[in-house]
Amino acid sequence: MTQHNFHPEQNHLLRALPAEVQTRLFPHLKLFPLPLGKVLYESGDTMNHVYFPIDSIVSLLYVMLNGASAEISVVGKEGLVGVSLFMGGESTPSRAIVQSAGHAWQLSGARLKEEFNRHGDLLFLMLRYTQSLITQMAQTAVCNRHHAIDQQLCRWLLLSLDRLSGNQLTMTQELIANMLGVRREGVTEAASKLQKLGVIEYSRGKITVLDRPTLESLSCECYAVVRRETDRLLSYPVGPVLSPTFTA
Amino acid sequence: MTQHNFHPEQNHLLRALPAEVQTRLFPHLKLFPLPLGKVLYESGDTMNHVYFPIDSIVSLLYVMLNGASAEISVVGKEGLVGVSLFMGGESTPSRAIVQSAGHAWQLSGARLKEEFNRHGDLLFLMLRYTQSLITQMAQTAVCNRHHAIDQQLCRWLLLSLDRLSGNQLTMTQELIANMLGVRREGVTEAASKLQKLGVIEYSRGKITVLDRPTLESLSCECYAVVRRETDRLLSYPVGPVLSPTFTA
DNA sequence: ATATGTCTGTGCGATAGCGAACATAACCAC
DNA sequence: GTGGTTATGTTCGCTATCGCACAGACATAT
Numbered sequence: 001m002t003q004h005n006f007h008p009e010q011n012h013l014l015r016a017l018p019a020e021v022q023t024r025l026f027p028h029l030k031l032f033p034l035p036l037g038k039v040l041y042e043s044g045d046t047m048n049h050v051y052f053p054i055d056s057i058v059s060l061l062y063v064m065l066n067g068a069s070a071e072i073s074v075v076g077k078e079g080l081v082g083v084s085l086f087m088g089g090e091s092t093p094s095r096a097i098v099q100s101a102g103h104a105w106q107l108s109g110a111r112l113k114e115e116f117n118r119h120g121d122l123l124f125l126m127l128r129y130t131q132s133l134i135t136q137m138a139q140t141a142v143c144n145r146h147h148a149i150d151q152q153l154c155r156w157l158l159l160s161l162d163r164l165s166g167n168q169l170t171m172t173q174e175l176i177a178n179m180l181g182v183r184r185e186g187v188t189e190a191a192s193k194l195q196k197l198g199v200i201e202y203s204r205g206k207i208t209v210l211d212r213p214t215l216e217s218l219s220c221e222c223y224a225v226v227r228r229e230t231d232r233l234l235s236y237p238v239g240p241v242l243s244p245t246f247t248a
Numbered sequence: 249m250t251q252h253n254f255h256p257e258q259n260h261l262l263r264a265l266p267a268e269v270q271t272r273l274f275p276h277l278k279l280f281p282l283p284l285g286k287v288l289y290e291s292g293d294t295m296n297h298v299y300f301p302i303d304s305i306v307s308l309l310y311v312m313l314n315g316a317s318a319e320i321s322v323v324g325k326e327g328l329v330g331v332s333l334f335m336g337g338e339s340t341p342s343r344a345i346v347q348s349a350g351h352a353w354q355l356s357g358a359r360l361k362e363e364f365n366r367h368g369d370l371l372f373l374m375l376r377y378t379q380s381l382i383t384q385m386a387q388t389a390v391c392n393r394h395h396a397i398d399q400q401l402c403r404w405l406l407l408s409l410d411r412l413s414g415n416q417l418t419m420t421q422e423l424i425a426n427m428l429g430v431r432r433e434g435v436t437e438a439a440s441k442l443q444k445l446g447v448i449e450y451s452r453g454k455i456t457v458l459d460r461p462t463l464e465s466l467s468c469e470c471y472a473v474v475r476r477e478t479d480r481l482l483s484y485p486v487g488p489v490l491s492p493t494f495t496a
Numbered sequence: 497a498t499a500t501g502t503c504t505g506t507g508c509g510a511t512a513g514c515g516a517a518c519a520t521a522a523c524c525a526c
Numbered sequence: 527g528t529g530g531t532t533a534t535g536t537t538c539g540c541t542a543t544c545g546c547a548c549a550g551a552c553a554t555a556t
Binding site for chain 1: 502503504505506
Binding site for chain 4: 420421422432433436437439440450451452453
C-alpha cells in the first residue's frame with residue numbers, strides 16, 4: 001500500500017511509450033490518489049492536467065440540466081483522462097468522476113504539450129487512444145438506444161472489470177444506475193437475475209464476478225465491439241501511426 | 249449546377265486553413281458527387297480518402313448485428329468524413345452514408361498525412377474538429393437514453409439544417425427513423441405533431457422548417473450543447489491549438 | 497444493544513415505445 | 527387515364543421501463 005508499489009508502467013499508455021520519451025516524461029509524473037467520487041474536472045472546466053489511472057476507474061459522466069445522468073465512457077489503466085487538453089478544446093461538456101478508488105499519475109498540460117510539440121510517438125499514441133474512446137462513446141449511444149438493462153449491465157461490468165485487475169468491483173447499485181442512466185430498481189432486478197444464475201455475487205456495494213464467460217454471453221454485442229477495437233488500436237505498442245503510407 | 253459553382257472554401261474546415269496550407273492542399277482536391285444512400289466507407293473498411301462535404305450531409309451510422317441502426321453523428325459543410333484516417337486507426341466500426349445528396353471534396357489519405365507530417369495548422373484544426381465530433385457522439389448517447397422521440401426529432405432536424413443551407417430537407421420519415429434508431433411510426437407521430445403546430449411542413453420526403461425558433465424550443469438541450477460546443481471549437485479560424493501555453 | 501443510515505428487494509399503476517397489420521394517399525410509368 | 531410503387535397515417539395489444547412508496551437487511555457507531 002505504500003507508494004513504492006506504484007510505477008508509471010502500470011498504466012498501459014505510459015508503458016507503451018519508447019524509452020526515450022519515458023525518460024523525458026516520467027520525472028514529471030506525480031502520483032495522485034483518487035478517492036471514490038472525486039471529480040477530476042467538471043463540465044466546461046479548463047483542464048490543467050491529464051491523469052493516467054493505475055488501479056482506479058474514472059467515468060466520463062454527462063449530467064443533464066434536470067440532474068439525470070449517463071456515462072459516456074470509462075477510463076482505467078488502459079487510458080488517460082483529459083483528452084480535450086491535447087485535442088485542442090481545453091474543456092469538454094462532461095464530468096470526470098472517480099468510480100473506483102485508486103491512484104493515477106498526474107501530468108501537467110504544459111509538460112504534455114511540450115512533449116507533443118516534438119511531434120512524436122506521444123502524439124500518435126494519444127490520438128489512437130482517443131479513437132478507442134470515440135468507439136466507446138459511439139457504442140454507448142447505440143447501446144442506450146437498443147439494448148435492455150440486463151444486457152447493458154453485463155456490458156458495463158465487463159468494461160469495468162477490464163479496467164481493473166481481479167474480479168471484484170466496489171460499486172453500489174445506485175451508482176451503477178447513475179452510470180447507465182437508469183433507475184436503481186432496474187439495476188437491482190438485473191443484478192438479482194445474474195446472481196440467481198450464479199454469474200455474480202454481491203452485497204452492499206461489493207460485486208464479485210464468478211462466471212465471466214456466461215457474463216460475456218449475456219452481454220450485448222457492444223462489449224465485444226469496444227473490446228476488440230480497443231485491443232486493435234492499442235496493441236501495436238507505439239510506432240508512428242501515420243508512417244506506413246510513407247515508407248511505401 | 250455545373251462544377252464551376254463549387255469551391256473548396258465552401259467547406260468550413262478547408263476555408264479555415266491558412267493560405268499557405270491551402271496552396272499546397274487545394275490542387276489535390278477532387279470534386280466528388282455524393283448521391284443519396286452512397287456509402288463512403290463500411291464498418292471496418294480501411295479508408296483511403298477523406299471527404300469534405302459542401303452541400304451534402306453524411307451520417308455516421310452504426311448498424312448492429314440484427315440490422316437495427318443508430319446514427320452516431322452527422323457531418324456537413326462544417327466538417328469532414330474519415331477522422332480515423334488521421335487518428336491512427338485507419339478504420340472504425342461504423343458506416344458513413346450519404347443522407348442528403350450533394351458534393352464533397354475528396355482528398356487522398358496519403359496527401360493528408362503528408363501535410364500532417366509538417367505538423368502544422370492542418371493537424372490542429374482536424375483535432376479540434378474531432379473533438380466537436382466527440383461532443384456530438386456523447387450527446388447522442390445521452391439523448392438516446394433520456395429524451396422522447398418528439399424532442400429527438402427536433403434536435404435532429406436542427407442539426408441537419410445547420411449542416412446545409414436553406415430550410416428544406418429531402419428525407420423520408422423512414423430514413424429519419426433509421427438515424428434516430430426508432431420505429432418509422434414513431435417519427436410519423438412526432439412529425440405530425442410538429443406539422444399541426446405549424447413548425448414544419450412535409451410531404452413525401454420533403455421537409456420544410458417554417459418556424460425554427462419554436463423548433464428550437466421543442467428540442468431537448470442536446471442540440472444547444474452540440475451547437476455551442478461546435479461553435480466554440482471551430483470558431484477560431486485556425487491558430488496552432490497547442491501554442492498558447494508556449495507563448496507564455 | 498440500540499440507533500441510525502445505507503443498501504437492496506418488491507409491488508403497485510402509468511406510459512412511451514415496439515411490432516405487426518392494414519388503410520390511405522401521393523407520385524410515376526406507361 | 528390505370529396500375530404499381532413509395533410515403534404516410536392509424537390502430538391494437540404488448541413489454542420494458544419509469545416513478546413512487548415502502549419493507550427488510552446489513553453495517554457501524556455510540
